[in-house]
Amino acid sequence: MLVVKKLNTDLSECQICGVPASHVHFGVLSCASCKIFFKRNAEFEQLTTWNLLQSDKSLLNSNQWTLLSNLIHSYDASKLLAIAQRLMNENNILQSVEMSNPILMEEFVKGAYETSGTYLRSNRDLLILSSENRSEFLRGAAEHVHCLSSIFVLNQSQLYIHQPFLNACRRLYGEQSVGMAHHVMKHIDPDVVLVKLALSLFAFSFSVLIFSPYVTMQQNNSSLIFHIQNTYAEVTWKYLIYKYGYYQAIIRFTNIIQCLLAATDTVSRSQNIEIHTNTMESLVEQTEISFILEDTESIDSNST
Structure with a gap:
């Protein structure tokens, strides 16, 4: 009308x-x-409505999209990045060569371990493992997550360019460890989603064994861990193709491999640092307790 x-x-x-x-x-x-x-x-053309799932041309199926989302959100570095920003602001104002607020530095170091523990507890695939295999596997996963996630935060916050922070890190972990962290940083991809996927891949790098007196690794249930590895790798590869195409996907996936190899060297070096191994032992113990409590709750709920 x-x-x-x-x-x-x-x-x-x-x-x-x-x-x-x-x-x-x-x-x-x-x-x-x-x-x-x-x-x-006048042309009375009806607007076309689109179903986003039907129009999605990626190779990822709905379950893989869900897994992708879960892996992205399982690692939250927001609190650690906020501490890093405070460190940067304070150092920029005072322009000193040493940390003016050692308490803030301690808060950052502690936060790096706590953030790694939070990631491990939020990864539901770890709950699939039996309690025995999970206990054996957890130390290596914690080492990998802490190493790569800490370097990721340093890269994101640009905290690594501040000399007072570097001096404090050298005193804690040694000159060689700081240099190796810089080497890993060269391979950190600017795509945050991709780094978080790489973090999950590294957490389940069961095929990479670092001999340590703190870890007694057995090959029990390895097929399940390899299945999780392959699932993460497939999602990562399909995400790369979806976002960047085949050529860039190959380049970036190769860079991920180089990044994880460099991070493995850094983890190996850290086994000789007492302050790190002691803190890592505490982190693993707390994470194990959390999983045991969750297993107990699951058994109780199934029995009722």
Whole structure:
């Protein structure tokens, strides 16, 4: 139905051709000639609605999209990045060569371990493992997650360019460890999603064994761990193809491998640092207790 609205004013101009007009047609002040022209030539085309899942051309299925989302959100570095920003702001103001606030530095170091523990507890695939295999596997996973995630935060926050922070790290972990962390940083991809996927891949790198007096690794249930590895690798590869195409996917996936190899060297070096191994032991113990409590709750709920 055509709605024509009579203006209160006796005479106005057509908004299309500028001649005198006094009526609104189709929401626009227009003369009779323009009204007829647009009425005859109007195209009443219905807007097409799109189903985003149907229009999605990626290789990822719905379950893989869900896994991708879970892996991305399982690692939250927001608190650690906030501490890093405070460290940067304070050092920029005071411009000293040493940390002016050692308590803030301690808070950052502690936060790096706590953030790693939170990630491990939020990864549901770890719950699939039997308690015995999980206990054996957890130390290596914690080492990998802490190493790569800490370097990721340093890269994101640009904290590594501040000399007071570097000096404090050298005193804690040694000159060689700081240099190796810099080497890993060269391979950190600017895509945050990709780094978080790499973090999950590294956590389940069961095939990479670092001999340590703190870890007694057995090959029990390795097929399940390899299955999780392959699932993560497939999701990562499909994400790369979806976002960057095949050529860039190959380059970036190769870079991930180089990054994880460099991080493995860094983890190996850290086994000789007492302050790190002691803190890692505490982290693993707390994480194990959390999983045991969750297993107990699951058994109780199934028995009722």
